[in-house]
Amino acid sequence: MPDNANTEFNVTTGALPGSEKIFVRSENRDDVRVPMREIHLHPSANEVPVRVYDTSGPYTDPKAKIDIYEGLPEMRKQWILERGDVEEYEGREVKPEDNGNASEKYLAPEFPVKKTPLRAKEGMNVTQMHYARKGIITPEMEFVAVRENLGRKAQAEKLEREGESFGANIPDYITPEFVREEIATGRAVLVNNVNHPESEPMIIGRNFLVKINANIGNSAVSSSISEEVDKMVWATRWGADTVMDLSTGRNIHNTREWIIRNSPVPIGTVPIYQALEKVDGIAEDLTWEIYRDTLIEQCEQGVDYFTIHAGVRLPFIHLTAKRVTGIVSRGGSIMAKWCLAHHKESFLYTHFEEICEILKKYDVAFSLGDGFRPGSIADANDEAQFAELRTLGELTKIAWEHDVQVFIEGPGHVPMNKIKVNMEEQLKHCHEAPFYTLGPLTTDIAPGYDHITSAIGAAQIGWYGTAMLCYVTPKEHLGLPDRNDVKEGVITYKLAAHAADLAKGHPASQIRDDALSRARYEFRWEDQFNLSLDPERARDFHDQTLPKEAHKVAHFCSMCGPKFCSMKITQEVRDYAAQKEEAETGMKQMSEEFKKLGSELYLPAEKIDAAE
């Protein structure tokens, strides 16, 4: 059996340490039950559990039955059907070229359950933007409102706001009406194909929590279906808000089906990748008809958003000629090649309204691709990049005329001093449609560490207003990410997104930092591990220096050792400050007290050894 047929699944399930899956019901609808994760703290903390955003779906719910061969429950199906504007229909037949003409032993198995696709009834438009503009608050919007709040109301005293949000308009409390309005204006996207009812609604917009995307996908060179499904589950376990399937080579269709049916988060793709496979990798053989057919194929499967490089226009291509790294976007270069070969305007641009007509039947969102994104510091912010950005702004307006949801992709490789203008130009030319950037990488000299070169840029651009950050793994520029790289990339981007939320002054975003800092200060090691983005690594690193169980309740750590500890001093300072407030007298006497107190703070070394 070839690798591609490997369907022995072994995805990671079970709760994260110290965590419990809870469901928060909307005040307005009983059937809107939003999953969250509560991290329980040690009783000595005397604190309420910390509630965190949970992207992991049923996989972390011990009560859920997980069967990859069946897919996840269709949690949104009823909401979609009850609106009465969709119909089941006999979908497009799967063709051999959908799987790169793989046959027999090379053909990956089909997903065992056949789904009949839905689409809008004739004349109908089923996008969340369409409903929002009609004033309708959908259950999906209710879901998102509950999800974004994370129980902020209960912790109203934590709402103190201090950040700098660069003109974002983040309310103290997210109402369903606020969600509706943000979607109606195009400032936010609720991305949810009617054919992916397994996904849990989430929102992308600069007035909400900053989101992250993880890329997975097999390539012509390596990887199998089970690996990709595993990576998807693994990425969402650690916090990926959406996943892009960037598969190339054979078996794209079948691989994608397994992924979508099992994904609790929206799935994005770059349809031109599959279209290219259908013409055997010869870009100039691409046609609008092949591309269109690929869009429908993927709409029916349930892809939630499409990267479409419709801004790669013939008149801009020569602007990249003097670049150090030319065109590095795969989709961008495919279209550039096509335009040059035919000396014609891109069919993505000329057929843009037809694409809108398709997308609004399924509620697939545009992720307008930046085919001219800079691939090196040298090429950042050049005219090719900005000419394309302005075009994406024009296309945004057209999509919005169809009530099709849009977000805009951004760079790439950009030195820190050139990051902010990217955000400003995007807001200006793309009418506040959400920005979705790859990094940006702030230097080119650290292959192997580009999750970090890019996290530096991502945190900044997230702070300035980017709504979703596309992760970069340590393997960027060098190879395909494996499971470990996926986790490293996701955690790195979660921390960057969170740093951005803090800096923006997102209400209540500091609750987790504060809880972890208190745990650290009070030597509640288990709480510190459990509150961290990667409890496994935190524990593992601690145990490398102080492996014994006794040390996890020890009131010291390996940095200072048992005899002296900075953190302990603070209690004395507090006592002092309290006394100082009470009376500014009797100082001499107090000094004696401190001496006494202090001597007791130091356990003799023997006692420590015995405790081990």
Added chain:
Amino acid sequence: MPDNANTEFNVTTGALPGSEKIFVRSENRDDVRVPMREIHLHPSANEVPVRVYDTSGPYTDPKAKIDIYEGLPEMRKQWILERGDVEEYEGREVKPEDNGNASEKYLAPEFPVKKTPLRAKEGMNVTQMHYARKGIITPEMEFVAVRENLGRKAQAEKLEREGESFGANIPDYITPEFVREEIATGRAVLVNNVNHPESEPMIIGRNFLVKINANIGNSAVSSSISEEVDKMVWATRWGADTVMDLSTGRNIHNTREWIIRNSPVPIGTVPIYQALEKVDGIAEDLTWEIYRDTLIEQCEQGVDYFTIHAGVRLPFIHLTAKRVTGIVSRGGSIMAKWCLAHHKESFLYTHFEEICEILKKYDVAFSLGDGFRPGSIADANDEAQFAELRTLGELTKIAWEHDVQVFIEGPGHVPMNKIKVNMEEQLKHCHEAPFYTLGPLTTDIAPGYDHITSAIGAAQIGWYGTAMLCYVTPKEHLGLPDRNDVKEGVITYKLAAHAADLAKGHPASQIRDDALSRARYEFRWEDQFNLSLDPERARDFHDQTLPKEAHKVAHFCSMCGPKFCSMKITQEVRDYAAQKEEAETGMKQMSEEFKKLGSELYLPAEKIDAAE
């Protein structure tokens, strides 16, 4: 034999891949030979080698004889002696408490070569600042000027300046006179104890390249001398500009001697750590006399800069009482405890002028410590922190009256929106003395990834003007860094410092990025590996997906595979643009040409397989 006595050294030596150690002679002095690393590129690149800053000392010089038991050659000794202002003297006797009263099998071996210390002759002042203010350009300054330029003159066309430097004054070309002036004003520090003549001069200041520091040091809990020497050599191999020895516990004196004698970079310490060991860990038993004696002990050994928490003043201590994490600086909490126990002003503050008198005899620089740095996002930028910062500014003025060099330590844990004001306040209150920050960490929720949470902050504050960034390793808050953590921390901070240099518009800083990007674009894999900060990891990651040797000359990579490659398209775009310029006619015909060209670009899959 206890661990501490392990002196079986196994430090890493030898050139980095594709690299050659060269020495650039100063135009003004024949005996100033500055080591640099040249990275040679593949002949097909037709490019000059890329010259990079080299902190690794003789260890990467294949011609150097390395003997840890002998120490490095005393490259600066002659320069120090020829000034005629120092004298050899019978140094302080090593006392049992210098090594924590370790005896017999617990006592780590002494360094085998005994050195007679130097100090300024009576009434003399041997600091670089003193010379600079007298208008003298020392060989050390000559060295630094050559070192900072990295052959910029030869690549004058690369000097195009684009950054935003926030008021820094970075010249196109560094002259010895510029170095002198920066030191004279206190804007830069050339840190070089006369008793550490093995070190290669380097400069810390915001008008120079951003530097990084790596912390090493054993603790009461673990680690041996050979491990610490290995970490020091390892850290400088990957780019540490200075190393701080933060050892605690026993054997501090002997461990430090091995480190200093073998270190090509300046060594910093926190003397209060050793002083505390001398009083058996009881902070309130510390006295000025014990501390003073420790300073002299370390001055004689050759420590180049001291972290001194002289801004932790009694009247400020109560300001930390309401913090989430109180006082987290070890030195700060030791002094706070002392002040409270005695209800007295800190002896570091009251004896500050006496400390200046000692330091100027050896040219040891102050690193004025931030004992009240915030240990959590919640505590950032509070009054305790800024009250201390203003005090450090007062103390800077006093040190400068003695011509003693000073830099200022900064936080800590700071959300992005509060970073910039740290730099601004520091510049304002500390009179442009160089800033030296730990991170800052931009969120508290990612233990195990704090090299990244902090690199985000470090890159930003470096851009704003911080002169040296103290690394944070993945083990921060969890345990002591091992060899791998040291490398991860150093590379992470090198890339952050470089991102800052790029953003500041440091002249010629983009040369390496551009060379690497061209190598990437032209599929010169070996060049791409060799130009990267971590050639080993870059190669290893590449080989995990495409291990075969043939792939390293292949004109494709694992991301797109052999059949389609973005980078290849660019050549076609260039041809197109060239033709477009020549004539805007004959377009139809050209389209045919492209079709032909394009088809040839795709090797059939069989050919690729055969090539493997």
